[in-house]
Amino acid sequence: MRAGIAVVCGMAAAMMFNAGMMDGASMKAQEAAAPMAAPAATPKEVKVDLKSSTGADAGTVTFKTVKKGVKVTIHLQDMAFGPHGVHIHQNAVCDAPDFKTAGGHFNPDGKHHGYMNMTGHHNGDMPSNVMVGEDHKGEASFVLTSISLDRNATDSLMLNGGTSVVVHEHADDEKTDPAGNAGNRVACGVVKY
Numbered sequence: 443m444r445a446g447i448a449v450v451c452g453m454a455a456a457m458m459f460n461a462g463m464m465d466g467a468s469m470k471a472q473e474a475a476a477p478m479a480a481p482a483a484t485p486k487e488v489k490v491d492l493k494s495s496t497g498a499d500a501g502t503v504t505f506k507t508v509k510k511g512v513k514v515t516i517h518l519q520d521m522a523f524g525p526h527g528v529h530i531h532q533n534a535v536c537d538a539p540d541f542k543t544a545g546g547h548f549n550p551d552g553k554h555h556g557y558m559n560m561t562g563h564h565n566g567d568m569p570s571n572v573m574v575g576e577d578h579k580g581e582a583s584f585v586l587t588s589i590s591l592d593r594n595a596t597d598s599l600m601l602n603g604g605t606s607v608v609v610h611e612h613a614d615d616e617k618t619d620p621a622g623n624a625g626n627r628v629a630c631g632v633v634k635y
């Protein structure tokens with residue numbers, strides 16, 4: 443019964459509003475809305491600095507909106523030779539030295555880990571590892587379709603106030619839940635804009 447009454451009242455209010463009989467109420471609504479800051483625009487590009495467990499520069503990650511999604515460009519430095527798993531994690535926190543507070547993989551779609559997983563992948567997974575050479579540098583770029591820089595998107599990197607990028611010590615096998623057996627977290631950067 444309560445719901446029924448609420449619907450009737452709502453309809454009556456809507457009809458009155460349409461008829462221009464709600465001047466007082468609509469003015470109040472405008473006053474209430476006025477002090478609110480306009481929502482910040484979606485940035486064209488977001489750059490994240492990565493830091494190692496000891497606070498040293500470990501490279502950068504750049505997110506840029508492109509036609510097919512978001513282009514993620516990863517530059518690693520001072521990193522151990524070999525392949526490294528890199529993911530977007532769900533929390534906008536990078537507490538050294540273990541970066542555990544970054545949480546699990548960014549996963550608003552509620553899937554499982556890895557591009558080679560039939561029930562995958564997490565929104566924050568990368569399609570492959572980043573190879574670091576003998577010069578301890580690595581570079582890779584991917585276009586992800588499961589993330590967005592738009593704050594209002596359901597897969598926004600600003601969901602929950604931001605996210606983070608985590609680099610792991612080993613390769614990600616792209617299929618083992620929850621994180622691809624990639625080992626310890628060796629570098630991290632907060633994604634916030």
Ligand SMILES: [Cu+2]
Nearest residue numbers: 528529608621
């Ligand atoms: Cu990770």
Ligand SMILES: [Zn+2]
Nearest residue numbers: 547555564567
């Ligand atoms: Zn994952």
